[in-house]
Amino acid sequence: MPDLDVETLRQDFPILSRTVRDGRPLVYLDSGATSQKPTQVLDAERDFYEQHNAAVHRGAHQLAEEATDAFEGARVTVADFVGARPDEVIFTKSATEAINLVAYAFSNASAGGDLGIPETPATDRFRIGPGDQIVVTQMEHHANLVPWQELARRTGASLRWLDVTDGGELDLGNLDEVVTERTKVLAFAHVSNVVGTINPVRELADKARSVGAITVLDACQSVPHLPVDFDELGVDFMAFSAHKMLGPYGVGVLVGRAELLAAMPPFLGGGSMIETVLMDHSTYAAPPQRFEAGIPNQSQAVGLAAACDYLSQVGMDAVAAHDREITQAVLDGLAARPWIRVLGPLDAEKRTGSVAFVVDGVHPHDVGQVLDDSGVAVRTGHHCAWPLHRALRVPASTRASFGPYTTADEVQAFLDALDRVPSIFGVAV
């Protein structure tokens, strides 16, 4: 396995050389919120605009052909990157939209009338109502919780969840009571965006399959950090966002098993997702077009494909190994500071991407401010995972999160900056 050459790689990220707060070098430890983007990704988008820009799928002219090739080529690249088939890849605006798309497939299939698609037996798996159950976990990002709460509200189904242990792992002790024959969907994160825990996807997917429930994996924090293979994971749907994996804003991906996508009614209605349109009703195209209404985020899809290429070239094994080293260094550094309490697993093998912690007696927002004053960018608050914080009995936390460009020196700068906290706030060390 080739090692990741961080210093060379960093040259692709001009923003990492800038300074903040009166000339301090930027130490960017907020990649869990959004990653920085390499020049190659920005160039790919720009080249699309400057050389091939036209609406895809619609024009009968050369630019339109070139644009369509670039867009559909991006779909193939992204599919390859995560072990899926191109027709299983749907470009959305974000992971958030991807998850909502699946949630709305359930309520849309459950409303009356003609769905405008050839229904299959699988269509019934999306029909949900009172008595049915939707299962999530306490560890979810709001993006994989709120859509399911709203689906429950819209349909009268009820919401249940798996708990989180004090150690920040999923509590599977009562899995058999929570996931039952009444469960229609099981939605969970591959990797927690707060505590970094890597969840046992196979075990959960197998359990869901055994009761006939559809699985929806939030892969936002795994795809940027680990080699991910949709087929191997054994889930039905998987969502992730480009901007967390060196790609642009405005594009996310829903990967779905072909036979389920085919059975699902559309989400957004509009151009390019139709088969025939009459005034009083329409019929809809096959996936993936059925779920890509309107002129798509074509330049962004091209940018995402460039990000996949970039990561493939670095090698996802190398990315994962590098992430483990950084995580280990952070965990070691924090362990040496007894006034800091790390949330989640203390074993670096069980986690990836980010480390969240609290300083008892100092609010995370204040910790983050001191770090910011030293040029270290972290995130503070509940990180869109409020229930997880409640489960761990902390109001909020400070999170340092990493990318392939994170260096050991940056970890040291982060730890040094942290050491300013006790004296400012009078914490005993």
Add this chain to the structure above:
Amino acid sequence: MPDLDVETLRQDFPILSRTVRDGRPLVYLDSGATSQKPTQVLDAERDFYEQHNAAVHRGAHQLAEEATDAFEGARVTVADFVGARPDEVIFTKSATEAINLVAYAFSNASAGGDLGIPETPATDRFRIGPGDQIVVTQMEHHANLVPWQELARRTGASLRWLDVTDGGELDLGNLDEVVTERTKVLAFAHVSNVVGTINPVRELADKARSVGAITVLDACQSVPHLPVDFDELGVDFMAFSAHKMLGPYGVGVLVGRAELLAAMPPFLGGGSMIETVLMDHSTYAAPPQRFEAGIPNQSQAVGLAAACDYLSQVGMDAVAAHDREITQAVLDGLAARPWIRVLGPLDAEKRTGSVAFVVDGVHPHDVGQVLDDSGVAVRTGHHCAWPLHRALRVPASTRASFGPYTTADEVQAFLDALDRVPSIFGVAV
């Protein structure tokens, strides 16, 4: 009013100097599908990525502050550009999503349970069911038709529509029969994306208001070509897409009257749109955040703001005047060719942005192919407005559409290329 200096302006669009099909200069007449983007817009996006990139609204560090300022600044610029207030501007991924957002507000308000927002009397205006009516027109782009068909299916409300005359204008003869006390929503285009007709917005908005119906204006083809003022138009909602107005892909706008937005339940659930999240339910933030779940399309919003600035600098009056000149030249050129039949109003004052036509005996796809072979990029087909083509009794059409960079020479090149059609397909001239 300053004139538009097309030749100088074109230097901002490098793609316009490229060649297609064996070295022929590109004549881009497909701006109705998507416009080209000036360097200023591409630079604004790139500068955001290279200098200020971070997740907005979330971090307590300098980059996050800069990114938030840029994103919220973009909202102010866009609001100013269309005569709305910043808190009335919601960034979506496209006009398509913007319209669907409003359609889902109706069905989501109509489902049972606690909406998670402070309901107001206006919330009831979004409750819809059997016996209620949704009104559209035969002129609509699929993006302003399919979402309403689907809303009707989901709720049991019925869909009605205003017809189109043979001349390609809205038939308001039976307006009073179609829009009645049972009408909950009236959705219509400001400007047709096929025949270019400018519709009488005020008259329709007044009628809707008189029966208590909510108006949804599809402004995709007006905002790029005409000065548009939300307040003056008197509609409740207005949708448009950045990529048709010199801006990037992946961002659209929904403008909505503040008191209606406040009364609407959310559409996509996820981060940043919440107030409090518990496991079993959540409450939601005030607009516009309520409708912007997840990390937004921040760089794209910045790019759209740059497009608004660009258009403002050129001057929308100058853009409109230039568009009228080009439209007139195209109409004159086509009128001189009796084997061509123009769809829609023959009076340039009644239209903007595009001219669609048919050559009797030659399929539009074949016409477009001949143009493409001459380097002229147009669109052929039903242009996502199938019912309009049925109403006009043509299966499809060829459409030339314009931007501020379109020149009189390009119009001539287009007409010259058209003149190849009769001989190739044996049409009598």
Add this chain to the structure above:
Amino acid sequence: MDLYQELILDHSKRPQHAGLREPYDAQTHHVNTTCGDEVTLRVHLAGDGPDARVEDVSYDAVGCSISIASASVLAEEVIGHTVAESLHTFDAIRSMLTSKGEDPGDEEIIGDAVAFAGVSKYPARVKCALLPWTAYTDALARAGVDIADASATKSGV
């Protein structure tokens, strides 16, 4: 323009075997959403399996010159042949159409369809040319033909 060969223009202006006829075993309706081409197509077979004979293909095609000419050539090339032979012809045409100009097509196998070689350089038009063929294979399937099996048979010849 090398796209519009005389043969294509002729077929599009005077489509062979056009119209919908009785008797038939299966009918399909296919649409090319990009440009609104539509074809309704019927097949009438004699016999079973790969060796069944295509007694008739009748159709109603609305669309561009490429899709109408393609329907016309299809009918010419297919009527009177076995199902397996017709699928072999289709394979050869498809490989030509999707070759981006690389495969000029073999007139021995595909007959007048060689005139469509130029189409392969225009991805948006490939769909038009393929439309009648996908309607045809779909109709065969509905008439009970095991397509995979039938094409394997002929290829194995």
Add this chain to the structure above:
Amino acid sequence: MDLYQELILDHSKRPQHAGLREPYDAQTHHVNTTCGDEVTLRVHLAGDGPDARVEDVSYDAVGCSISIASASVLAEEVIGHTVAESLHTFDAIRSMLTSKGEDPGDEEIIGDAVAFAGVSKYPARVKCALLPWTAYTDALARAGVDIADASATKSGV
């Protein structure tokens, strides 16, 4: 760090007038969703209109040092004053906080709140400092005060 003035740290460690007390006329609960700060705040007034006296402000604040110190300073600056005076103080504090470092604040008017001048350079923290104040004005409104009218009265003095 000029953000964490001694005064702020003192107020955040030993918040004045903390806790929820009876009697009160109105209570509000405000949340800063960005970092999860929460404040529950009660006001108790004597009299009506702009000249009503703020008898008590009691609160329960969970959050960062800035929001807690701000609640503490609020209680100090407001209790015993008229509603109109308190809104005048709020106006002065708000203009300082939103000045991006331009307005250092006038100690004569806003007392200990001058310590928050450094906050104005950090937009994310301005919300924290404003949270108790918006909870306060909201509570006044719920207690029946016409806010617009009351602030106009004092500004007109």
